[in-house]
Amino acid sequence: MQSPNLTTPDADQIRRAPKVLLHDHLDGGLRPATIVELAADCGYENLPETDPDRLGTWFRDAADSGSLERYLETFSHTCAVMQTRDALFRVAAECAEDLAADGVVYAEVRYAPEQHLEGGLTLEEVVRAVNEGFREGERRALDAGHRIRVGALLTAMRHAARSLEIAELANTHRDDGVVGFDIAGAEAGFPPTRHLDAFEYLKRENNHFTIHAGEAFGLPSIWQALQWCGADRLGHGVRIIDDITVDEDGSVTLGRLAAYVRDKRIPLELCPTSNLQTGAAASYAEHPIGLLRRLHFRATVNTDNRLMSGTSMSREFEHLVKTFHYTLDDMQWFTVNAMKSAFIPFDERLAMINEVIKPGYAALKSEWLFRGAPAVTSSDGAFEA
Ligand SMILES: O=c1[nH]cnc2c1ncn2[C@@H]1O[C@H](CO)[C@@H](O)[C@H]1O
Numbered sequence: 612m613q614s615p616n617l618t619t620p621d622a623d624q625i626r627r628a629p630k631v632l633l634h635d636h637l638d639g640g641l642r643p644a645t646i647v648e649l650a651a652d653c654g655y656e657n658l659p660e661t662d663p664d665r666l667g668t669w670f671r672d673a674a675d676s677g678s679l680e681r682y683l684e685t686f687s688h689t690c691a692v693m694q695t696r697d698a699l700f701r702v703a704a705e706c707a708e709d710l711a712a713d714g715v716v717y718a719e720v721r722y723a724p725e726q727h728l729e730g731g732l733t734l735e736e737v738v739r740a741v742n743e744g745f746r747e748g749e750r751r752a753l754d755a756g757h758r759i760r761v762g763a764l765l766t767a768m769r770h771a772a773r774s775l776e777i778a779e780l781a782n783t784h785r786d787d788g789v790v791g792f793d794i795a796g797a798e799a800g801f802p803p804t805r806h807l808d809a810f811e812y813l814k815r816e817n818n819h820f821t822i823h824a825g826e827a828f829g830l831p832s833i834w835q836a837l838q839w840c841g842a843d844r845l846g847h848g849v850r851i852i853d854d855i856t857v858d859e860d861g862s863v864t865l866g867r868l869a870a871y872v873r874d875k876r877i878p879l880e881l882c883p884t885s886n887l888q889t890g891a892a893a894s895y896a897e898h899p900i901g902l903l904r905r906l907h908f909r910a911t912v913n914t915d916n917r918l919m920s921g922t923s924m925s926r927e928f929e930h931l932v933k934t935f936h937y938t939l940d941d942m943q944w945f946t947v948n949a950m951k952s953a954f955i956p957f958d959e960r961l962a963m964i965n966e967v968i969k970p971g972y973a974a975l976k977s978e979w980l981f982r983g984a985p986a987v988t989s990s991d992g993a994f995e996a
């Protein structure tokens with residue numbers, strides 16, 4: 612075995628590496644078996660499949676449409692079974708458990724409280740149920756030997772008109788498990804400026820928010836999210852690539868907006884597999900993350916919807932490692948980027964980086980020393996750096 616700084620990590624190392632997740636939807640990450648059980652409990656009869664394996668496949672296939680609007684239709688089934696306190700508690704607890712088992716040490720998981728009121732719950736009760744579920748999942752993970760911390764982001768749906776109310780809800784619960792706010796849903800036709808009052812309220816409260824922008828729609832959406840709304844981060848933001856030109860000789864020119872995003876270290880919550888499904892990128896090799904990483908944008912790796920994309924943080928990294936030959940140092944770079952960009956206080960982010968993430972990668976990177984394998988020679992120049 613060679614130093615992992617010279618080779619790409621294998622699947623087991625990727626899973627064990629500490630990971631940080633900023634963009635994951637609670638209603639996009641249910642276990643298929645849980646959906647089947649919850650549907651039976653609440654009498655929901657419109658599931659397209661009742662066998663968990665087939666249901667998982669159905670979600671992946673249905674989401675693989677090339678269109679964000681069609682992708683979003685699949686959420687009607689998950690939201691349908693998340694309408695009671697017990698269902699929300701269970702889904703949140705399992706979410707924390709699943710992320711922890713995959714090596715995620717810090718996650719911000721988002722959902723839209725307004726989509727969980729059909730069973731008679733209030734917005735408050737929805738938030739409380741999900742928070743309690745996350746705390747339960749953190750405890751179960753600890754019992755299983757995994758440490759994870761989960762914060763909630765409250766999402767408002769961009770086609771609806773409840774964003775100010777949801778922003779106020781996020782602010783009320785900011786010391787109680789809710790770390791920020793987001794808007795999601797179909798992008799084309801629903802610009803973020805429709806929700807300016809919510810963003811201005813949050814800014815006045817010194818609170819944090821991210822905006823889904825630059826996924827199905829391009830630069831104007833990113834520009835509005837940053838310069839009109841004041842987003843702290845961009846949900847996806849992948850289309851910032853439209854403002855970057857690479858000449859035949861390899862020289863790169865950034866337009867004003869791309870330069871602003873890089874100069875101001877605006878975090879990009881990139882979700883490679885989700886982008887392939889909605890048509891925002893054609894293949895992993897052509898996904899802008901490769902160039903954005905080389906150009907030192909504040910790029911992060913995320914799952915978006917583990918159920919619809921059949922993915923996990925480890926799987927996202929496996930694809931990237933295979934495609935771009937990333938090493939553990941690259942994984943650490945993405946992970947530290949994500950932790951720096953989290954919405955929890957600075958001292959906690961710093962402690963996560965210095966006490967959890969860096970030691971975790973150092974342990975992984977030094978494993979080869981203790982396996983009795985000869986070290987690589989420096990004849991290939993690899994040690995020169
Ligand atoms: O990639 C995405 N782009 C935009 N909206 C999304 C995406 N993934 C999920 N949602 C939307 O966010 C809601 C709350 O979690 C989901 O119900 C879905 O409609």
Ligand SMILES: [Zn+2]
Pocket residue numbers: 634636795823846915
């Ligand atoms: Zn999303």
